Amino acid sequence: MAHLLSALAISPPDSSPSTSQYSLSIFQRFENPNIFASNSMIRCLAKSQTPQNSFLLYKSMHQNVYCQPNNYTFPFVLQACSKLLGTREGPQIHNHVVKLGFTKDVYIKNSLINFYSVCGQIQSSRQVFDENPQCSDIVTWNAILASYARDKQLDIAEQLFGEMPEKDVISWSTLIVGYVQGGKLEKGLDCFREMKVKGLIPNEAIFVTVLSASAQMGLLEHGKLVHSTMKTSNCRMTVPLRTALIDMYAKCGCIEMSRQLFDEMRQRDVWSWNVMICGLATHGLGKEALELFERFTKEGRRPVNVTFVGVLNACGRAGLVNEGRQYFKLMTEVYGIEPEMEHYGCIVDLLGRAGFVEEALQLVENMTIQPDPVLWGTLLGACKVHGQVELGEKLGRKLIEMDPKHDGHYVLLANIYAKARKWEDVVRVRRLMVDRGNNKIAGWSLIEAQGEVHRFIVGDREHKHSLEIYKMLNVIDRRLAEAGYSPDVSPVLHDIGKEEKENAIRVHSERLAIAFGLLVTQVGDCIRIVKNLRVCEDCHLVCKMISKIFEQEIIVRDGSRFHHFKVGNCSCHDYW
DNA sequence: GTAGGGTTAG
Structure with missing residues (x-):
């Protein structure tokens, strides 16, 4: 019987929820399970969906004088505590470890460091690391390295990495993951x-x-x-x-x-489907994304929250309002997924762009979670597009109140006034921004060339080929003018003259990056730009024209989507 | 016959 149990208990870790249940039902028939059977059961439960059961079994074992935990028991039960984030259970186990004299066991020590680390108790993690330094091995070092990396104390992680007596590939992996996640x-x-x-x-x-x-x-x-x-x-x-x-x-x-x-x-797993659906959506391939989603559900698979971010985005990109409403319903009513801020963001954007500003407002006002400033900003953006000055004004004020340091809100509100030709209000809001705001996200654009990353900001003159870049900018301007382009300065609302406004747009970061791109590529090559903010209307037009005049495809990834500019057109159909 | 450290999507 004991043999059968061990086979079950170490069978694939929780491939189905019933695996641990089944093991447990057999385990419970033992009158006096030995230490090996108990450990196996604790291990199995630790890996299951119900790690609290692992802790409970450990406790009953601890009370049983005939079968006391041994050195193998603790790593399993500590794994359960880590999974539970059991800040009450873990230290209890730690006490037992001390009382039973297992503090010098390196496996247990490492498990303890890891437990405190995943619970965010970095000091305790460090304390265990510092005790009995002679009982440390490479895993101990990796565990404390991961603790600091998880806690985003990357300087200390870096220092520890340098001090490690030896490193293996997991040490490198821990540091790299720490940097990227940080x-x-x-x-x-x-x-x-x-x-x-x-x-x-x-x-x-x-x-x-x-x-x-x-x-x-x-x-x-x-x-x-x-x-x-x-x-x-x-x-x-x-x-x-x-x-x-x-x-x-x-x-x-x-x-x-x-x-x-x-x-x-x-x-494929659900992640594979999610990245593909989301990817197609950000490239404006809404129809393809939705087709993929339909295929996914037809295969009998269950979508998750992220899947619907992709689906709702796809509807937004393709302007499919009715479908968007239906998918939102499908998500909440059929799949029982609670909408998150991102879902509301997608649907509010979708409705707002299509002109259903009132419906979007209703949705926001009846949300189950507290709308964040970004969401209100999305709605405000819709007010701007559809000239809803009154509502826009109300929302703009609210937003500025919520987040008075954020310049973007003032700019949006000023834009709404500008569209309504309320120039005095424009000036008033911009003054207010100068007085109270200051959190402006600095815009940048980057382009890769010959394995190097070239990053530009507005009016940048830092690049080593700055001179050539500005010469190229002149060439671009001349050829744009020949093609009948005249700058649209409306997005620039500073109280400055027309010529200065033109210049301010002319040196937008993406223009500099594209000028550089034209210098380092050939006719027919694709120019790829990444920028952190959204592209302005004027630059969008310029990109379209450059793609035609210079016969080069330009792909711009902006703050929220992709634009593929080709022979004078953009994949977003000027809807972004 | 049982044990410890690192992973992805909005």
Whole structure:
């Protein structure tokens, strides 16, 4: 019987919720389970959906004088505590460890460090690390490294990394993941480069993470480099890795490559479907995204919250208002998914753009969660597009009250007044902004060339080829003028003259990046730009014209979507 | 016969 139990208890960790139930039902028939059976059961429960049961079984064992926990028991039960985030249970176990004299056991020590780390108790984690330093091994160091990385104390993590007596690939992985999750994307990529120079072979976690970093930054060349490193290092193409590649290509503008990799997959998980659906949506391929979603559900699979962010976005990009309403209903009523801020963002954007501002307002006012400033901003944007001055004014005031330091709100409100030709109000709001606001997000655009990242801000003169770039800008201006272009200065509302306004637009960061792009590429080549903010109407028009005049496709990833400019047209159909 | 550290999507 004991033999049967152990076989069950160590069977695949919780492939179905009933696995642990079944094991437990057999375990409970034992009158006096031995230590091995009990440990196996605790392990099985720790890996199940109900780790609290693992803790409960441990407690009953602890009270049983005939079968006391041993050194194997603690790593299992601590794993359960970590999964539970059991800040009450974990320290109890820690006490038992001390009382039973297991503090010098390196496995238990490492489990404790990890437990405190995932519970965010970095001091306790450090304390366990510092005790019995002679009982540390490489895993101990990796665990404390991960603790600081999780806590976003990257300076300390970096320092520890330097002090480690030895490093393995998991040490590198922990540091790289720490950088990327802590938003230090460039540092993560530097670290990846460094380990490759040292001749170390990256593992799956590292590849997934650096692909995510490349994707977030929109660095196609770098992403491709990672892809080829994966091929040469003969790494196994797992589902998460293929999914990370699909996401990277989509976020770096190569939606075709992304789709091809998706179609070639023999097995997919919900992440694979999600990144593909979201990717198609941000490229304005709403119809394809919705087709994919339908295929997904027809396969009998269950969408999750993120799936619907993609679906609702797809409806928004394609202007499918009725479908958007229906999918929102499907999500909440059929799948029982609670809408999150992102879902509201999509649906409010969709309704607002299509002119159903009142309906969008109703939705926001009846939300189950507290709307955030971004959501109110979306609604305010809709007021601007549809000239709803009165409501816009009300919302603008509210928004400025909520978040008085944010310049964007003042600008939006001023734009609404400008559209209504209420110039005195425009001036008033802009003065208010100068007095009270100051949180302006600095706009930038970047372009990759010859493996280097070139980042520009408005009016940038820092680039080493600045002179050539500005000469190119003149060439562009001349050819644009020949093609009949005259700048639309309405988005620039500063109290300045027309000529200055023209100049302010002329040196928008994307223009500089495109000028540089034209210098370093050939006719027929694609110019890829990534920018953090949304592209303004004038630059959008200019991009369309440049794509035609210079016979080069331009792909711009802006703060919320992709624009593919080709022979004078944009994939967004001027709807963004 | 049982044990510890790193991974992806809005």
